[in-house]
Amino acid sequence: MLALQVNNQTLHAQTKVKAVGVDVGYGFVKAVSPVARVSFPSVVAPYIEDPLSGLFHDGTGHRVRVRKANGEVEEKLVGEAALRSLAATATLSREKPASLHDLMLLAAAYLAGGGDKGPFPKQVDLAVGLPLAYFRAQKDTLKKRLEGLAAWVSVDGGEEKHISFGRVLVFPQGAGVVLAGEVALPENGYLAVVDVGTYTTDYLLFEDHGDNIPRPLPEACGSLEAGVNLLHRALAAEFQRQTGAPLAPVMYQDAVECALVGRPIHYGGRDIHLEDAFKKARCDIAQAIAQGVLAAWGGRAGFVALTLLAGGGACLFEDEFLRALPGARVAQDPLFANAQGYFEMVGGMA
Template sequence: MYDQTIVGLDVGRSAVKVAAFSNGQIFHLTFPSLVCLSIELSDENSIRAAELETVVVDGLKYFTGDTARLQGGAATSVGLSNDWTETPEYLALVLSAFKRLHCMGVTGLDSSYIVVGTPAALYGKQRDRLEELTRKAVPNADVKALSQPMGAYLSFFLAPNGVPVYERFKDAKGRKKSWAVIDVGHFTTDFLLMKEGVHIDRKSESCEGIFLAAEHLARILSAKGIDASPVDCEASLRTREIQHFGIKDVTEEVADAANFVVSKIMTKTNALLFAEAAKVDGILLAGGGAEIIHESLAKQWPHIMLLPDARMAVAEGFCRFGKAQLLKRAAAITVQQKVAVNG
């Protein structure tokens, strides 16, 4: 039924999230979006630990993930620009994801069906180029690019086997349902409106992401004598703790930093969805920063839904989309075979 390995690949600016399906098994993978040129290591244990997270791009070796942070001193996530996928760092993260999947036992990766994502506002401009760039890492793969909020929507609309969940498409009377999506990522917050099953282009836009909160948290902590890297602050937004001569609680500081970015996201959200919010059946909230703004949005819109495992929702939706496409392909082949036999 699924004749290819499927890889849903969400290469975010804070973390790489992967949902893969191979030989009847689902595999999930997450690692920090950190990349740096490799350095020579002398300790045998360190060399072995770094091997899994070391890749080669255009003849140069790169550390990725935690090895880049620990051994290379990488303290800033990649890609705080719209064209970052043109850089060696993007290819390094894709190659690293596939190397890690291989070590997890995923087979068929060389000829897999890969689904990758772009910010909503850049989808039309970047789709073809992103597919081309991803094929550089996996030349024999089928590559399809979708907008990132579409991935979140598909994680809700499609069942784990790739089949549409009917009651999320139509109600008991056959009325087509409408859904909005807010995907709160590191670099961008992306918006999507599916009105009666139709994608509304003018509502596919983006605004600032949660990195602004991390930057503001760094300023707040610095004023209190705590120097923290962007990577440390990104982690603190989730854990509400930071290590500074021991573990310190920074719940209040995180709340102040979150309010800074929430106000910006709320302004864009209202501009895009205010007229639509009361008319949709629900607003789906996804992304690594979803929990940070959920409470604020819920006060305004009671029908907002925080998706399960919101950080993985885009990658999961991409994987389910891949399954749906392979099911369609298999059905089309069956029809052709029946026509050939009966003809």
């Protein structure tokens, strides 16, 4: 299974969606509503009119038009379409720039069926997440900003709809896996979640007091500043060693996907093989993450009955984690696990 798959479905739902859960990750944006599940790469680029009038358009990626209350209009590419642009911008900093974050969130909400028309458009309830490492410092600021976010949005030339948020909930990333309610708590022992993202790995430990309610152990929950980006860096270093040229960040995902199936990258008139470097880096990084998590759990690690693996890196490092983490198994839908959990919480209160 390809860990970082993309689901570029375009949906202009007729059903009015009252709530949506959105996971704006560093690698991919995921959204879940009652009518859609959407994901696309967390990449934005300027929109340039196609001089070939769409002759070779393959239908991937999205063109987003945002009209703000002050009349300002912004038109951008997001997702796969943005990846193909020479001016592509990915979210590389610890704190996502508000302009990029909000544009991707509005696009995801629209594609998931959010938004309304007419002179008095209804609001949609929203649930999002933040990595544990940044949750305490950023949650209030993010909540306040999203409560004030409002714009008329159109995606891929579709009907313009007004999107604003009535209720905004911000959860710790990784908690969404448990909030989704896909797994029963172990009768004995702890339930753990290890959520491997692009830049961070969140780990959480839950206990049950006999009432089937998961309660986190704060001292055993946290973040490691390690994730799929370390794999990107290893492949970029090997690419530069072989070619003498840097690997552009927008090519990282292509490099991972090629190495995963043993397919070379063609550069400078020759094939560049990265699969050996990929295998070694994957093993080393997974072991480092697992050891960091186990060290944080300390003496409780041996009492963990089930470790749910989630996030884009869950399947990339699956084999290594199954050997290193107690009771490990991949969540039912690791890519959407957090977004699904966020939606379950806000949707249940809608």
